[in-house]
Amino acid sequence: MEDKPKYGWYVKDLIIGFNIIGLIGLSAFIYGFLIDGIAQIFLIISGLAVVLVFLWPGIGMIILNLYLLRKIPKIDLIARMKALDEISNPQILDVGCGTGRTAIKIAKALKNGGHLFGIDIYSKMAISGNSLDTVQNNAIVEKVEERTTFKNGSAIDIPFENNSFDIVNVSSVLHEIHDPNGQDKAMKELYRVLKPGGYLYLSEWNRTSWQLIAFSGLCCFVFKHKDYWEKLLKENKFKNIIYENITGFGIFTVRK
Numbered sequence: 001m002e003d004k005p006k007y008g009w010y011v012k013d014l015i016i017g018f019n020i021i022g023l024i025g026l027s028a029f030i031y032g033f034l035i036d037g038i039a040q041i042f043l044i045i046s047g048l049a050v051v052l053v054f055l056w057p058g059i060g061m062i063i064l065n066l067y068l069l070r071k072i073p074k075i076d077l078i079a080r081m082k083a084l085d086e087i088s089n090p091q092i093l094d095v096g097c098g099t100g101r102t103a104i105k106i107a108k109a110l111k112n113g114g115h116l117f118g119i120d121i122y123s124k125m126a127i128s129g130n131s132l133d134t135v136q137n138n139a140i141v142e143k144v145e146e147r148t149t150f151k152n153g154s155a156i157d158i159p160f161e162n163n164s165f166d167i168v169n170v171s172s173v174l175h176e177i178h179d180p181n182g183q184d185k186a187m188k189e190l191y192r193v194l195k196p197g198g199y200l201y202l203s204e205w206n207r208t209s210w211q212l213i214a215f216s217g218l219c220c221f222v223f224k225h226k227d228y229w230e231k232l233l234k235e236n237k238f239k240n241i242i243y244e245n246i247t248g249f250g251i252f253t254v255r256k
């Protein structure tokens with residue numbers, strides 16, 4: 001067993017790929033100033049385009065990871081999850097738990113008993129070292145293994161009965177389901193597994209926030225505007241919608 005949890009880097013392979021391509025673009029851009037003729041214009045313009053499209057988000061994603069790994073308190077989702085204190089013995093589901101960075105924090109915050117279940121399809125692209133073994137080991141290292149259970153499962157076919165959970169959390173996951181029908185199916189599944197009156201916490205980067213644009217450049221288009229999620233929540237009968245902007249990362253608190 002490891003003595004430190006391994007939460008991994010978000011999109012590590014993409015970061016490497018983007019930075020390699022970006023540095024090639026930067027080299028072409030600089031080389032453009034050393035030569036003459038039509039090739040000069042071509043190298044400067046195409047090099048600059050590659051820098052903007054690849055190097056900018058490549059470096060931004062490194063900064064973002066460092067920022068998150070240093071646990072900047074501003075992005076503290078757990079402090080926003082008031083239901084964790086209000087409900088006694090809460091049954092909680094974390095959908096897309098990955099290596100457990102958010103799920104284990106929730107489990108640590110449980111003061112009134114309760115149990116946290118986590119599911120994920122364990123996409124390797126999303127987080128380095130993403131696996132069921134990693135999250136289970138992290139739970140042991142963080143001493144929450146007795147109040148956590150992790151298993152394989154997808155947001156669009158959640159492997160639990162109707163009305164099972166007091167609280168469902170889904171952090172930075174739904175944007176990874178690229179097709180709108182899939183997102184709608186996931187929303188229906190989140191609703192189905194919540195108990196009546198239960199709380200859903202849905203967090204995602206907001207496409208038009210300056211913080212996301214600063215970090216990700218054109219890659220901000222991977223994310224949706226917050227109004228998109230609000231509409232989907234309303235269409236799926238969620239009530240009492242509250243939205244809080246946490247430095248560009250938004251958290252919806254809604255109820256079934």
Ligand SMILES: C[S@@+](CC[C@H](N)C(=O)[O-])C[C@H]1O[C@@H](n2cnc3c(N)ncnc32)[C@H](O)[C@@H]1O
Nearest residue numbers: 096098101102120121122123126154155171176
């Ligand atoms: C950006 S990571 C966020 C992980 C975690 N929620 C956190 O806060 O650190 C996205 C996670 O969603 C998972 N994921 C993507 N599509 C999913 C789906 N359809 N069902 C369940 N998990 C999914 C990925 O495998 C990955 O672990």
